[in-house]
Amino acid sequence: MELLLPCVIIFMSLFNHASCSQYDKPYSAIFSFGDSYADTGNFITVMKEKIAYDVFEHSPYGMTYFGQPTGRGSNGRLVIDFIAQDLGLPLLPPYFSQGQDFSKGANFAVIGAPALSIDYLRQQGISNFYPVDISLNVQLGWFQQLKPSLCNSTESCQDYFSKSLFVLGEIGGNDYNFVISSGKSISDAISFVPVVMDTIKAAAESLLKQGALHIVLPGNLPTGCIPILLTIFASTNKLDYDHLGCLTAYNSIGFYHNLKLKELVAQLQDSYPQAKIMYADYYEPVIKFLENPDNFGFSNDNQLVICCGGGGPYNFNFSANCGQPGGSACSDPSIRINWDGIHLTEAAFRVIATGWLKGPYAHPPILPGNKRK
Numbered sequence: 001m002e003l004l005l006p007c008v009i010i011f012m013s014l015f016n017h018a019s020c021s022q023y024d025k026p027y028s029a030i031f032s033f034g035d036s037y038a039d040t041g042n043f044i045t046v047m048k049e050k051i052a053y054d055v056f057e058h059s060p061y062g063m064t065y066f067g068q069p070t071g072r073g074s075n076g077r078l079v080i081d082f083i084a085q086d087l088g089l090p091l092l093p094p095y096f097s098q099g100q101d102f103s104k105g106a107n108f109a110v111i112g113a114p115a116l117s118i119d120y121l122r123q124q125g126i127s128n129f130y131p132v133d134i135s136l137n138v139q140l141g142w143f144q145q146l147k148p149s150l151c152n153s154t155e156s157c158q159d160y161f162s163k164s165l166f167v168l169g170e171i172g173g174n175d176y177n178f179v180i181s182s183g184k185s186i187s188d189a190i191s192f193v194p195v196v197m198d199t200i201k202a203a204a205e206s207l208l209k210q211g212a213l214h215i216v217l218p219g220n221l222p223t224g225c226i227p228i229l230l231t232i233f234a235s236t237n238k239l240d241y242d243h244l245g246c247l248t249a250y251n252s253i254g255f256y257h258n259l260k261l262k263e264l265v266a267q268l269q270d271s272y273p274q275a276k277i278m279y280a281d282y283y284e285p286v287i288k289f290l291e292n293p294d295n296f297g298f299s300n301d302n303q304l305v306i307c308c309g310g311g312g313p314y315n316f317n318f319s320a321n322c323g324q325p326g327g328s329a330c331s332d333p334s335i336r337i338n339w340d341g342i343h344l345t346e347a348a349f350r351v352i353a354t355g356w357l358k359g360p361y362a363h364p365p366i367l368p369g370n371k372r373k
């Protein structure tokens, strides 16, 4: 209530809707699901003692904002961090961190998470995944486990979630990578898109039925522009590359996933007219960054070369990854797009987050806030 007056004054005097303080805190909590593009520290806990060496626990991860590794796959904040800060909320505590206050949000995303369960992937002859099931449904199960500590009756939960922002993704990129790295083809990977969509749809509907009114569904990246794939699938045939130096065939996976995801968003929006379902884009901004790096504050040299790595044409080196001995960071990550060959820099995530909040990279943008009003 106390926010109403300054809001009206600002609105009337400046006609500036965006700075209207009604929207300063449109959400009281954020819940996030997904993979390494959203994990703020679950993987390093879940995978402790399960993998031999975890690069995400090592410098120079985290060097720019946190001054130390936090389990995030970047030099600093991710899109979800910028969204939390811009909405006036605390950074999302990872679900697996001890003794946290989850009343303003929780993050269930885990590095390497697929949409599909590992049992399902295994049945399809896919083998290349982490030995723990961290898939989307499992993450939703963690949310259900946390729920009684957040709200206790159907009504209070509906009310609480109606004021919360749910970010469901990015998810699915790992499923396609697992398919490809199991020796299968690009069209095999694309054949998984429908079942990935069904999984995302079921997750979104589960949240909507529990009272969620604001759901962001982020799409996949143009993985053909991601240096780990550019390194693994390097081709001597120039026709395999587009004008940006990206592998066209691999980009088609994310492109098709996103096409289907946009259809799903439209379908959910029709079925749940009281809700606001948002498609959030990673694909277009990455292409735009590569096309015109200096428009976004990045340097104009080859931006397929990563900031943190250990040599080679893209500075991506499997024997000297970022976070491993022999892998090191560039002198100024703020002018680079790609951090470690898989994930983007904090600088790139910042531009994307702003584009999701205010446009043009989310449809519709997350702001202005709460549909409930």
Ligand SMILES: *[C@@H]1O[C@H](CO)[C@@H](O)[C@H](O)[C@H]1NC(C)=O
Pocket: 148, 149, 150, 151, 152
């Ligand atoms: C819900 O009930 C449980 C058990 O009585 C309690 O521990 C928890 O704090 C309650 N949660 C809320 C949000 O009131």
Ligand SMILES: *[C@@H]1O[C@H](CO)[C@@H](O)[C@H](O)[C@H]1NC(C)=O
Pocket: 310, 311, 312, 313, 317, 318, 319, 320, 325, 326
């Ligand atoms: C990759 O890293 C290894 C180990 O540090 C190093 O010996 C090798 O020269 C690097 N490769 C390139 C292309 O720089």
